[in-house]
Amino acid sequence: MQDSKNAYLHVEGQSSNLEELIRGCSRNERGAQEALYKQFYGRMMGVVRRYIDFPEQAEEVLNNGFLRAFQKIGQYNYKGSFEGWLRKIVFHAVADYVKQHAKYNNQIVLVEKDQLLKKDLADNLYYDQLLALIQSLPSSTRNVFNMYVLDGYPHKEIAEILGISEGTSKWHLSEGRRLLREKIEKLNLHIK
16 A cells, blocks of 8 residues: 555646546545645645635635545546536535534625725735735625635525525625725825
């Protein structure tokens, strides 16, 4: 078993070997699972950290996502991106966690008209700064904002996944934009 584990660790960067890893995982080979985990850990943790602040909880959710992926890996049909398939499974682990731990107000709230950020303010933000600002949003608002803006989910799907109304999803998006606009304006990033 040790030899097969080392063989998997040496092939993780090559796409044809990704198929070997997937097949090894479907045979429940620990070496293949470990290599696949290491190969996709960073990108999948990025997905999880958009929604979950605390590293311990994020690690738990990510591990649950990988566990689900290993259990369902036989269903992957090699059509489309494996990373996309894995990302979807990890996202569902995140959504389940959010559903279990978030308390949403199921009232329909009127959506305020969104105002665009001044172009000069947004252009002066670095990606990491913007992600930090998004992380500072209240968790319910941040989750909806991330799902809509970063992951491209429509309000109808967000509502179904999180167990809220579409109106509440729209309100959280609007609230997230408003709060981000205020936080960015406080940074005084105006171009002279």
